[in-house]
């Protein structure tokens with residue numbers, strides 16, 4: 125493993141491997157997740173989901189259920205607390221949060237009631253016995269590129285929906301080699317190991333919540349707004365979170381309903397979703413239908429990059445899976461166009477999931493680039509070398525600390541790419557056809573303002589308080605290392621407390637921006653504390669505390685193209701009799717800025733690559749047109765890569781620190797999955813000679 129080099133002399137901990145601070149607590153069961161936090165007088169809620177995909181609730185017949193053992197309350201649209209109309213959260217308008225406010229049913233699996241009882245079992249039994257009468261209306265869950273309701277919005281939550289430069293049609297006509305293909309990806313679900321759960325209670329006029337959340341401050345602010353409360357009267361904690369992948373960045377049904385229930389019954393209430401409920405209630409990745417057109421001169425130089433992506437949203441909220449964005453930073457072309465369109469259907473609102481946009485977008489574009497390289501008779505890495513931009517292809521901004529080609533160079537060396545026979549379908553080993561493939565990876569990096577408090581304790585230790593969230597990535601450990609270096613002390617003298625909205629504003633553990641945003645706030649606080657501390661002077665019993673807020677620092681970052689990059693490599697074997705694809709090995713080399721903790725960073729990269737393998741070969745949620753519901757909302761029907769599917773996977777990095785960050789961090793949250801599915805699809809083509817442009821590449825499609 126490459127450890128990070130060029131570390132400033134004062135830095136001792138950043139760049140070295142540390143096991144997770146909370147590792148022992150987690151493996152011994154001492155660490156409590158949101159669904160496990162005990163409380164006296166705890167009542168349990170169970171969510172009732174609509175069985176129709178569109179229509180109205182005519183009646184919730186709660187009378188008989190209220191007489192069942194242990195039942196305390198049944199909430200539905202006629203008796204639930206009122207929420208703020210037209211609610212918009214930190215991440216935008218969120219009509220999905222407005223549950224039990226109206227009789228409309230916008231999709232199958234919409235919450236229509238919550239039953240509260242003394243035990244979880246009693247609540248579940250009553251919820252299953254509850255009769256809800258509906259008036260149904262025709263629904264439409266049929267996603268297709270030709271859908272008449274598709275439209276192109278002005279903007280998405282991650283920027284403009286479109287970009288355009290040059291004349292695509294005339295450049296295409298002038299191109300020596302053209303690729304014009306369509307790619308599809310299916311509905312996918314996050315499936316964090318820990319299903320969503322929350323406990324809510326009122327304590328002396330304060331709403332106290334324990335949630336499984338990527339961002340306690342954001343959740344607390346949004347909750348306060350939704351329930352029209354004073355923000356200072358809402359506290360959200362999330363000490364341990366068992367995975368998120370984007371699904372725990374916003375308030376979800378379990379939390380909203382638990383707050384409603386505790387408000388009505390005056391006792392603490394816990395709601396824990398089942399795996400099947402998670403499939404309905406917490407968002408998913410939309411399917412995509414993409415068209416990529418590439419045109420190049422005979423030497424492979426791009427004249428045209430035209431990427432059009434369609435995704436799907438609900439009729440409640442507009443969420444765009446902005447897959448066309450991927451090409452905006454990867455390759456320049458004389459004519460460069462990206463379009464993200466969407467079609468509203470009677471489905472739940474999708475959300476951010478594992479490299480939103482870039483994951484499906486990179487499957488399409490990096491497959492198309494591979495196709496173009498073959499048409500030009502060029503090695504796919506050489507084609508990328510010839511199209512490396514000096515300026516942001518769409519922004520026109522200077523490109524800084526770009527690591528794409530260093531990743532390909534190092535990856536090619538480590539994988540053994542040199543001398544690869546480019547011909548497809550010619551390597552056979554018994555019943556297996558063998559092939560190798562590669563693809564590029566990229567993801568936007570940035571930082572959001574955050575606040576931290578840092579206390580020098582009288583015993584010579586230091587306490588950091590920041591509303592960061594450790595979703596399993598090792599954030600707590602990385603921040604300990606950052607703080608230790610900034611204070612010039614050993615990490616064991618630093619304790620980092622996270623996951624509490626009372627610690628102030630902090631960005632979510634998401635968007636590949638968590639560690640960078642939080643580390644910045646910790647560093648600013650540490651610098652100030654070192655100025656305040658007088659060497660040799662006694663520290664009072666309450667310690668000496670300084671607070672930071674990075675609003676100014678973050679805003680002052682120069683306008684540059686900032687991305688993490690990577691090069692993905694895969695080797696596959698395809699069974700010519702059954703169509704089974706076995707990935708034999710994967711290698712990912714990433715350029716993600718300064719790596720704080722090689723141990724947890726590697727784990728995160730590898731996790732992303734496994735997500736890419738899963739996306740390439742397995743993951744697919746199937747929505748039944750007749751019922752509007754999923755046919756496979758569980759691990760029996762929705763396969764995520766398991767150990768037996770995961771081959772030798774290696775991840776490493778090249779050292780390209782970000783010059784605009786005090787630690788040099790860029791961000792590694794999402795980059796591991798980007799391009800991984802394309803590398804596998806390209807390897808399958810190299811093995812078999814057949815292009816697969818629809819994911820997942822199931823055995824029945826291979827044959």
Ligand code: MOS
Pocket residue numbers: 338368369370371373476477478479480633634635636793794
């Ligand atoms: Mo990630 S999809 O930003 O949690």
